[in-house]
Amino acid sequence: MALFSYMKDFIHVYSNNFCGAKHAFTLRSGPKSGTIGQPFENDPSLTMTSIKDVALHAGVSVATVSRALGNGPVSAALRERVEAAIAATGYHPNLSARRLRSQHTRTVGLVVSDIRNPFFTAVSRAVEEAAYQADMRVILCNTDENPEREALYLRLMQEERVSGMIYAPTSTMSNRLPANGFGFPTVLIDRCPEDCSYDAVVLDNHEAASQLVQHLLAQGYRHIGGLFGNTSTTGAQRHAGFAETLAAAGLPAPTRFIAPRTEAAESATRDWLVSGQHPQALLASNGQILAGMVRALRNLRTQIPHELAVVGFDNEPWTELVGPGLTVIEQPVDEIGQTAMDLLFERMKTPTRPARRIVLQGRCIVRGSSITR
Amino acid sequence: MALFSYMKDFIHVYSNNFCGAKHAFTLRSGPKSGTIGQPFENDPSLTMTSIKDVALHAGVSVATVSRALGNGPVSAALRERVEAAIAATGYHPNLSARRLRSQHTRTVGLVVSDIRNPFFTAVSRAVEEAAYQADMRVILCNTDENPEREALYLRLMQEERVSGMIYAPTSTMSNRLPANGFGFPTVLIDRCPEDCSYDAVVLDNHEAASQLVQHLLAQGYRHIGGLFGNTSTTGAQRHAGFAETLAAAGLPAPTRFIAPRTEAAESATRDWLVSGQHPQALLASNGQILAGMVRALRNLRTQIPHELAVVGFDNEPWTELVGPGLTVIEQPVDEIGQTAMDLLFERMKTPTRPARRIVLQGRCIVRGSSITR
């Protein structure tokens, strides 16, 4: 409502005043000035009021307007006049100018590897919420597990001069993280090489996978196989927990590494099952793989859990609704996002503090997919 | 790989040169200068190389560096020297400065109402992809159906001076969209008042809901109820298609309007079913509602479709995996995102063109949840 009248005022002012005198310097912008083939943009300079317009309107200096905007020391009388002028002109501060001048962007970059993965969607929401509370913006970038896009977005982080970055590197970059950091505070999430010198928030992947295997062993399963994502340290760690727990029980750990995508998981599962000698139970190392696995079983008319038990990662809403319900590890997604932001803020305050690695525990939710009786 | 060495060079340069002479003007930034209680940021001016450093290093003017960066007219010799200097100094252009000076941001704002809704996740990906192709950034904002957050983000769009906006308004704002626009090209998606003067890409909601009802009628169902979201024009339109199709068949259309969330749908469904006189078939107006509905049925041990048939919107991967498979309307999410970007570009080119409303058809995917035989 307030916003609406704001807009109307804005439009109003645009079509009347403040558009004549102020542009001694005109741009030659137009269709030809952009990259070839790119659409050109309206010239915002013609439509946007600036702090100068507000100052003129209020009869004060731009410095005073700026102070009124930023809770600086301004007398009540002037502040009032400035506020009236802002309302009258429909002024909106220009963030580019503010960032350039103040040399801080109040922006955190969030670089994730697959926004279709609900794990990252959930973490994103938590990060955004925390940023919102701290009056910061977040730039969300989806690398899609593609190192080229990743390089592009890391460059973007530099160009945007982000205050900090929360980052889930692809496996390619995991081994090549700059030893001295990126030039701004960085917190890794979900994935982190064992030896790395970055702040990080990760799941205890080894333990979580181990829990799933122990649960299956307790249920009497002995032939247990696993499908793991091949693009991250996370998949590798979950595999380690899986394999070591089976080894401790004196059992083999048949494993396939695949792209962490539904389609890849579906065909891998199908191939495995039609190969004849398939396991009694299968573990999926993330939600996408789990979905592909279930789809394959469905198409093959394989009964869960009687013909094949299934366990996996990520407690997505639908895992409760499928078949007898799927046994999964739930990750503390809100805590991961919140903690990552906390680490970022601490790092900003104390740039020299030694790197901290926070390991969070998953929660094993047992459902029908792994219970034969 | 290229990126890695880039980073290393960057760090290297930072700790050596270019940090002495250039700051005649120093900021007093520090812990006290930010908002109270907010963490302060490292002063990037101390760590960042600028175009001036590159020019110095290459022995050319800043204008030449700028031209080399932007494909301007530069001799091959100088271009080479500039590129070497960029590599040596680890220079990254400052986007804030560039945007301020050039008066275009190459940024599109994407304001959605619920990022947990996979429909919006999918559309976001399509928009991002199209933006990426056009060398533009996207700012993704999630209003969470909250008009306050929405107002905040609309203000942010102004402050960021976005080139354009793709926008799914809450029902509150739907009635209050500024008649003259926001001051930049805007395309509505998913939701759009009937009479509105904005460019828009929407589903033929009336027809899609009608299709679902016709399918149920053809299957012999006569007592058909519906759960619809109450926060958007979309829910209302789907309800209209639902109710009118039933009316044409001379049947009543028992309806409940709810918040478009899983939890709300679950409790509404439960209440409806335990009330005794429940329908034979139920329609859900989006994916979240559909999920809540299925969960309620599961908890009540109600068999789909024998005790209750279920149809709904949004062909999310899991709808195929639940029970006998769920009959749904699939939305052309990629096309929606792509088309919205196209409309935005066209609007930028021809600001005065009359508003265009593009109505896309859904696809009805019939699965076991609505087939009794």
Add this chain to the structure above:
DNA sequence: CTGAAAGCGCTTACAG
């Protein structure tokens, strides 16, 4: 408390 002035890092007419 207030204003005049400098300058953040770029891009772009303008004049060679």
Add this chain to the structure above:
DNA sequence: CTGAAAGCGCTTACAG
């Protein structure tokens, strides 16, 4: 093709 200079819209010492 190239450089010197102006200026985008702000914030912030500095001097009253």
